[in-house]
Amino acid sequence: MGGALLVAGTTSDAGKSVLTAGICRWLARQGVRVAPFKAQNMSLNSMVTADGAEIGRAQYTQALAAGVEPRAIMNPVLLKPGSDRRSQVVLLGRPVAEVDALEYGAHKERLRAVVADSLARLRAEYDVVVCEGAGSPAEINLRAGDIANMGLARAAGLPVVVVGDIDRGGVFAALYGTVGLLEPADQALVAGFVINKFRGAAELLAPGLEQLRALTGRPTLGVLPWQPGLHLDAEDSLSLDGPRPDAQPPYGKETLRVAVVRFPRISNFTDLDALACEPGVVVRYATGPGDLADADLVVLPGSRATVSDLAWLRERGLAAAIGERAAQGRPILGVCGGYQMLARHIDDEVESKTGGVDGLGLLPARVVFAADKTLGRPEGGAYGEPVRAYEIHHGIVETEGGEPFLDGCRAGAVYGTTWHGAMENDGFRRAFLADVAARAGRDFTPAPDVSFAALRERTLDVLGDLVAEHLDTEALWRLIEQGAPAGLPVVAPGGVPEVSADK
Structure with missing residues (x-):
């Protein structure tokens, strides 16, 4: 079949990843051999495939939704920011360079060729490939070098669906403006819209959908309702800014409180999803000492900039607060970069190039x-x-x-490991939380029957249900099989749609 579709978004965190996963699950249920694809992903949440390649965590989960083995060609280019200006370039699962935004341009032609080859291979092997865009296709300052949005769509002839998050507000302006800022040849591939996170009266939304179609000549293919609890392997820390009603006080004496230090370059915070799935466990993110005050467990998660984030920890007064907790025998867990910070000494001539620095000294370990x-x-x-588990570290x-x-060590109530994903192992998670609760003096007993893998599967099924029940799936099929329809109007800057002259 070799059909394909690109899911673009008006912004980062608009719902591209979850919609792509939902479409993959919907297709897989119908016996379609489907694969996800994201040409270029900028994310600090990543995963390791069975053959040892690093890809975006979202693409890993989308492959699970599709029921296929995750592979490096599903996310050929992964960018891992280490600062506001520099990122590590991971190509087909392996790091190949550290670049700033300007230096990255020199790699674009090589990356473009790898992206094209990866997508062609997937299309040859699978019935359908559901592609996810990156950021917004209307980032006109980046269009010339784009390999993930309209640059990919143009090169591969992909029909494009644009998703917008109505919960942010301004969704009609965002959808209309996204199309209007594109050049005509790009607009010709934008076939429709999806509105995400709607809660309210459908009859109040309907006039807006009609006006949007009149203004752009494109239909809205569906409105996905607000669905709480779909924190599914987010790509970036923007998702941490959203409301988490399960993390609000008051708490009972049986509630286990977990405070996660939110580093500026926090990575693989999906490690905490398995803790949050436990009944009676509340996970919050901390940026100051006061956020740790009533925590039963403090977690120092992964970091893409260990030495820099350690300095931030000290500047914010968090290092001193964590040291006091350790002296009092109150539980602390460090994972990967967080584990490195707990060590006595760090020698870094690679990531930060700062050489030797003192760690927090809470674990008997040294880092090189x-x-x-x-x-x-x-x-x-x-x-x-x-x-x-899985591990990703220098x-x-x-x-x-x-x-x-695990692979690390423990001193009193301070634990450290480089292993990500350990908490997804149900028996280990329950035993660890029982140990933490006992050390914290908390009347908490882990639930005996919570399966994190089963919860993830149910979440993916919910996404598939949302697609099946709320999208025009016949229209989706036509786009996948036939591409964007001919004669889509060009949305002029003044807002008057015109029929494209080349259609």
Whole structure:
């Protein structure tokens, strides 16, 4: 079949990733062999495939939605920001360069060729490829070098659906403006819209949809209702700004409180999703010492800029507060970059190039950054429970004492590991939380039957249901099979749609 579709968005975090996952699940249910694809992803949430390649966490989850094995060609280009100006370039799962925004342009032709080849291979192997755009296709300052949005759509002849988040407000202006800012040849591929996160009276929305069609000549293919609790492997920390009603006080004595330090370059915070799925566990994000005051467990998560984020930790007074907690025997967990910060000393000539700096000194360990990145899917155990995880790091931690904890160590109530995803192992998660609760003096008992894998599957099924029930699936099929319809109007800057002359 070889059909394909590009899901673009008016902004980052508009719903592209979840809609792509939903379409993949909807198609897979019908026996369609479908694969996700994101040409270029800028994300600090990543995952390791079975063959040791690093890809965006969202694409990994979309592959699970499609029921296929995640592969590097599903996300051939991954950018991992280390500062406001520099990013690591991961190509087909392996780091190849550290660049700033201007230097990145020199790599574009090479990346464009890899993107085109990856998509062609997927289209040859699968019935349908559902592509996800990056950011917004209307970023006109970046259009000339675009390989992920309309540049990809033009090169591969992909029909485009644009999704907008109505919960942010201004969705009609965003959808109309997205089309209006595109050049005519790009507009010719934009076939319709999807409105995301709608809550309200449908009859009040309907006149706006009619006017949007009159102004652009394009239909709205569906309105997805607000669905709470769909925090599905987010791509960036924008998702942490949204409302999390489950994290609001008051709490009972049986509620276990987890405070996660929100580093400026926080990475792989999807590690905390499995903690949040436990009944009676509240996960909050902390940026100041006061946010840690009533926490039973403080988590230092992953970081793409360990030394820089460690300095931030000290500047904010969080380092001192964490040190006081450790002295009081109150539980602290460091994961990957957070584990490195808990060590006695860090020698970094690779990521920050600052050389030697003192860590927090809460674990008997030293860290040396290596030029080669460690990527893997390790297995082990703790508390008598099996653990399967993944690791992504340049920092090599050498323990100098303490008790073993996964691949890391523990000293008193301070735990450290480089393994991501350990909390997704249900037996280990329950045993760890029971240990934390006992050390914190909290009357909390983990639920005996919560399966994180089953919860993820149910979430993916919900996304598939939303697509099946609220989108014009016949129209989606036509786009996938036939491409964008001919004769779509050009939206002129003045707002008057004109029929394209080349149609």
